[in-house]
Amino acid sequence: MPVHTDTISIHTRGNGDVKDITPALSECIRRSGVSNGIASIFCAGSTGALTTTEYEPGAVRDINELLDRLIPPTPPGPPWGDYHHHQTWHDDNGHAHLRASIVGSDITVPIRNGRPLTGTWQQVVFIDFDTRPRHRELPVTIIGE
Amino acid sequence: MPVHTDTISIHTRGNGDVKDITPALSECIRRSGVSNGIASIFCAGSTGALTTTEYEPGAVRDINELLDRLIPPTPPGPPWGDYHHHQTWHDDNGHAHLRASIVGSDITVPIRNGRPLTGTWQQVVFIDFDTRPRHRELPVTIIGE
Amino acid sequence: MPVHTDTISIHTRGNGDVKDITPALSECIRRSGVSNGIASIFCAGSTGALTTTEYEPGAVRDINELLDRLIPPTPPGPPWGDYHHHQTWHDDNGHAHLRASIVGSDITVPIRNGRPLTGTWQQVVFIDFDTRPRHRELPVTIIGE
Numbered sequence: 274m275p276v277h278t279d280t281i282s283i284h285t286r287g288n289g290d291v292k293d294i295t296p297a298l299s300e301c302i303r304r305s306g307v308s309n310g311i312a313s314i315f316c317a318g319s320t321g322a323l324t325t326t327e328y329e330p331g332a333v334r335d336i337n338e339l340l341d342r343l344i345p346p347t348p349p350g351p352p353w354g355d356y357h358h359h360q361t362w363h364d365d366n367g368h369a370h371l372r373a374s375i376v377g378s379d380i381t382v383p384i385r386n387g388r389p390l391t392g393t394w395q396q397v398v399f400i401d402f403d404t405r406p407r408h409r410e411l412p413v414t415i416i417g418e
Numbered sequence: 419m420p421v422h423t424d425t426i427s428i429h430t431r432g433n434g435d436v437k438d439i440t441p442a443l444s445e446c447i448r449r450s451g452v453s454n455g456i457a458s459i460f461c462a463g464s465t466g467a468l469t470t471t472e473y474e475p476g477a478v479r480d481i482n483e484l485l486d487r488l489i490p491p492t493p494p495g496p497p498w499g500d501y502h503h504h505q506t507w508h509d510d511n512g513h514a515h516l517r518a519s520i521v522g523s524d525i526t527v528p529i530r531n532g533r534p535l536t537g538t539w540q541q542v543v544f545i546d547f548d549t550r551p552r553h554r555e556l557p558v559t560i561i562g563e
Numbered sequence: 564m565p566v567h568t569d570t571i572s573i574h575t576r577g578n579g580d581v582k583d584i585t586p587a588l589s590e591c592i593r594r595s596g597v598s599n600g601i602a603s604i605f606c607a608g609s610t611g612a613l614t615t616t617e618y619e620p621g622a623v624r625d626i627n628e629l630l631d632r633l634i635p636p637t638p639p640g641p642p643w644g645d646y647h648h649h650q651t652w653h654d655d656n657g658h659a660h661l662r663a664s665i666v667g668s669d670i671t672v673p674i675r676n677g678r679p680l681t682g683t684w685q686q687v688v689f690i691d692f693d694t695r696p697r698h699r700e701l702p703v704t705i706i707g708e
Contacts, residue, residue: 274419274564276600276707278675310421311458311559313601315673318682319617325523327464331502332515338502339516343488343633357621357628370622371629378615378685379671381524383460383557385423390557392463395523412673412680414601416561416706417421419564455566456603456704470668472609476647477660483647484661488633526669528605528702530568535702537608540668561706562566 277305277415281314284408285321285401289337293328293396294411298382298389301413310417312389313381317412320369320403322376328396336400344371369402376400384417422450422560426459429553430466430546434482438473438541439556443527443534446558455562457534458526462557465514465548467521473541481545489516514547521545529562567595567705571604574698575611575691579627583618583686584701588672588679591703600707602679603671607702610659610693612666618686626690634661659692666690674707 279301283292294314302312314323326332346368348356356367382397383390391397401407424446428437439459447457459468471477491513493501501512527542528535536542546552569591573582584604592602604613616622636658638646646657672687673680681687691697 274421276564278599278673309423309559311561313671313673315671315680316682317673317680317685319615319685324519325464326519327503327515329503329506331504331506332512334502335512335516336519338493339489339520342494344629348628349632357624358617358619359621361619361621367622367625370617371625374614374616374626375629375666376520377522377667377670380522381458381460381526381671383423383458383462383559385557390460390462392461395462395464412675414599414673414707416601417559419566454568454704456706469664470609471664472648472660474648474651476649476651477657479647480657480661481664483638484634484665487639521665522667525667526603526605526671528568528603528607528704530702535605535607537606540607540609562704 274418279413281411281413287401287403287405287407290401291333292399294399295396298397302384302389302415305415307384307415307417308387310384311381312384313414315412316378320366320373321399321401321409322373322378323380323399324376325395325397327394328398340372344368366404369404372402419563424558426556426558432546432548432550432552435546436478437544439544440541443542447529447534447560450560452529452560452562453532455529456526457529458559460557461523465511465518466544466546466554467518467523468525468544469521470540470542472539473543485517489513511549514549517547564708569703571701571703577691577693577695577697580691581623582689584689585686588687592674592679592705595705597674597705597707598677600674601671602674603704605702606668610656610663611689611691611699612663612668613670613689614666615685615687617684618688630662634658656694659694662692
């Protein structure tokens, strides 16, 4: 049972851009020749996250509106003031780091019959929270037989 | 080191029903014969999530009350209005999708000495956020030796 | 492809202490001799969590201030009252359990060329949400070749 390493390359608009990576993941699994096992995907960067959702425009917009409420680009007034991360680097993406830490930078998806075993209305998504367009290379590790 | 695939089948009441799946996971591991490795569990559906907690009625109630505050069934007034997902499908489970995306649809648990290595006061739980009772088949992938 | 099991031992101050475990993880991978694969880390306890962030004092403080807002040590007034977990055990760490369940107790990191494939400004961190100093033994499972 060898390990198969692959990469999903994507361009994003940043600012909460939600990308359906299920087709690219399916292609990685097909290339690996693995029928049953797992595919582990990671975001090697601290302003992006991996999760699943029903990938339709309404749900995607809901995710961004939810995170705008819970983890806004500017924290809610005193006593919180600005994000401390901004003071460290004179940066503007403190909320992007926080959103990525909460949603999580990894996901492991089961493989059955050579395909990712996701629900009918469920997609594996990468969300780019950074405040500018980014090119991302997501490492994929496939283990199985 | 072969891959062992299994399934945890559960009935839930939906609406934040928290199920302790640790006994079922232990049984999957026992069936696999694996002593050391990992067990990866997934929810193949976008309205359920996997995490760990101390499975006692107080903590379970706290999880649901927290999510009712942070990700309510109806978003908090203007300018947010209703969840956009509801407009797409005339559906009522927009909050269920959001909660699942934030809590996360996968978990990987270490196996040691043929058992899941969880804490004494820690259980692996599946939470069903959908707005109706559901039957769920959670794929389990066990890799180890 | 054998499985390598290891442990990361750390002392924490609790109360949201964020520990960069990337160096310890790198050492586990070095010891395993694995060049390509995955490292799966788990918190065997329900008041700690694993995630990634840019490990600098500002971002670390932002994480704790965010969680103080979203999941405070005392829930926000009626109708919520106190955490039910406190009534079960006359305990004071209900918020610690909730934070751990939301952030998540596991992370799987890709291994490439014998090292964890993290971003330049990204570290793997353990956050101890418990309300007292703790000694933690985090199981690490490395699979690869």
